[in-house]
Amino acid sequence: MHINRNKIISILGALALFLSLIEYVIPKPIPFLKIGIANIPIMISLILLTPKETIILICVKSVGASLIGGTIFSWVFLYSISGSLSSGLVMLLLKRVLKESVSMIGLGVAGALCSNLVQIYLATILLGSGAKFIGLPLLISGLITGSIIGHLTNKFISSSKWIRSILLN
Amino acid sequence: MDKEYFIKLITGLLPILLFLLITNPLLKLLMAVIYIIYSIFSGFRVKLLPNIILLFSIILINLLSPQGLILFKIGPQAITKGALLSGINRASILIGLLYISKNISLKSVKFRGVAGEIISDTFFYFNQLTSGNRVVFKNFMDQIDTKLMELTHIKDEKTTNTNIKTNNTNKFFLLIATTLILLIDKYLLTF
Numbered sequence: 001m002h003i004n005r006n007k008i009i010s011i012l013g014a015l016a017l018f019l020s021l022i023e024y025v026i027p028k029p030i031p032f033l034k035i036g037i038a039n040i041p042i043m044i045s046l047i048l049l050t051p052k053e054t055i056i057l058i059c060v061k062s063v064g065a066s067l068i069g070g071t072i073f074s075w076v077f078l079y080s081i082s083g084s085l086s087s088g089l090v091m092l093l094l095k096r097v098l099k100e101s102v103s104m105i106g107l108g109v110a111g112a113l114c115s116n117l118v119q120i121y122l123a124t125i126l127l128g129s130g131a132k133f134i135g136l137p138l139l140i141s142g143l144i145t146g147s148i149i150g151h152l153t154n155k156f157i158s159s160s161k162w163i164r165s166i167l168l169n
Numbered sequence: 170m171d172k173e174y175f176i177k178l179i180t181g182l183l184p185i186l187l188f189l190l191i192t193n194p195l196l197k198l199l200m201a202v203i204y205i206i207y208s209i210f211s212g213f214r215v216k217l218l219p220n221i222i223l224l225f226s227i228i229l230i231n232l233l234s235p236q237g238l239i240l241f242k243i244g245p246q247a248i249t250k251g252a253l254l255s256g257i258n259r260a261s262i263l264i265g266l267l268y269i270s271k272n273i274s275l276k277s278v279k280f281r282g283v284a285g286e287i288i289s290d291t292f293f294y295f296n297q298l299t300s301g302n303r304v305v306f307k308n309f310m311d312q313i314d315t316k317l318m319e320l321t322h323i324k325d326e327k328t329t330n331t332n333i334k335t336n337n338t339n340k341f342f343l344l345i346a347t348t349l350i351l352l353i354d355k356y357l358l359t360f
Contacts, residue, residue, distance in 0.1 A: 003321060006283065006286055006287050006290065007290065007321070009287050009291075010286075010287050010290035010291045010293075010294055011294050011317060011320050011321065013287070013291035013294075013295075014290075014291050014292075014293075014294030014295040014297075014298055014320070015294075015298065015313070015317065017291070017295045018295060018298045018299065021262070021263060021266065021299075024259060024262065024263075025227050025230075025259040025260065025262075025263050026230065027230060027231045027233065027234040027252075027255065027256075027259075028234070056284075056287065060287065060288070060291055064291070064295075067186070067189050068189065068262065068266075070189060070190070070192070152310075155310065156310050156313075156314070159310065159311070159314070160310075160314045160317075161314055161318060162314050162317040162318050162321065165318070165321070166321075
């Protein structure tokens with residue numbers, strides 16, 4: 001059975017929105033600390049989609065998640081989309097260069113760190129140099145959440161019948 | 170832009186966007202309740218108890234992260250206004266989106282071009298993910314995988330919701346109700 005490429009983007013986009021919704025209802029103990037389960041579809045797209053399609057998916061996810069979170073008309077959206085795009089680009093680059101030598105955990109950590117670095121940079125532009133003090137805790141949290149997301153993605157990819165059926169097409 | 174396309178676009182997408190723009194948690198909860206009542210009248214089988222449990226669980230989880238004015242204390246746990254409102258807001262969004270998705274078949278909303286196709290299909294698949302059997306925490310990944318398999322095999326012209334009363338008049342009711350609540354939120358509550 002042939003599956004339309006755009007359909008895969010839409011299904012992963014819908015999954016990202018669904019996971020954003022689940023993540024939204026879970027309270028965060030610290031405002032910037034979130035696991036980022038909505039990034040799992042982005043990581044799955046690294047093995048299913050082309051770089052261009054992955055970037056489209058990132059945009060769909062960022063806009064949709066901001067709509068659900070009610071942050072579409074705020075600075076938070078700028079943080080979100082710039083963090084997501086930069087981490088997506090880094091993960092794409094690493095996947096393209098290192099191919100099978102890099103695991104999803106490695107990609108997850110690299111993506112999370114890159115996203116956090118961009119967000120810290122944006123925060124220092126918008127809020128002044130004081131914002132750099134949140135840098136260390138943010139990077140540590142990125143290291144932890146990136147590993148968790150990478151592990152979950154690995155687990156999903158290895159057991160998913162859906163991914164196998166798409167790859168066989 | 171032809172008239173039918175415009176109507177489908179407005180009635181299909183706008184209620185969701187307007188619902189998400191409501192800022193007052195209590196109005197958002199009211200809107201979610203209206204969507205549930207509307208779903209019952211539209212012929213959907215609605216179980217109230219799971220929704221009530223969902224509402225209170227989300228509020229309870231949010232109460233564990235205190236923020237803002239302390240309303241009262243239960244043992245060592247302070248019940249704060251900010252956490253309570255945040256819980257109501259989050260639960261209302263979740264429940265509201267579940268029921269508005271049941272009532273609006275977004276497959277009929279077609280945007281033009283490839284980007285348009287991706288956006289409308291994303292909303293359609295999101296609608297399918299949030300309707301049907303609920304995903305529970307146990308075996309979460311297997312359930313998601315099954316849902317993805319189901320989505321991949323949905324035929325373009327066949328949707329699970331279209332055979333239930335979702336004509337334009339019904340969708341207009343949702344649009345008007347959501348707009349009214351949003352206007353109350355934006356104007357009446359600020360004065």
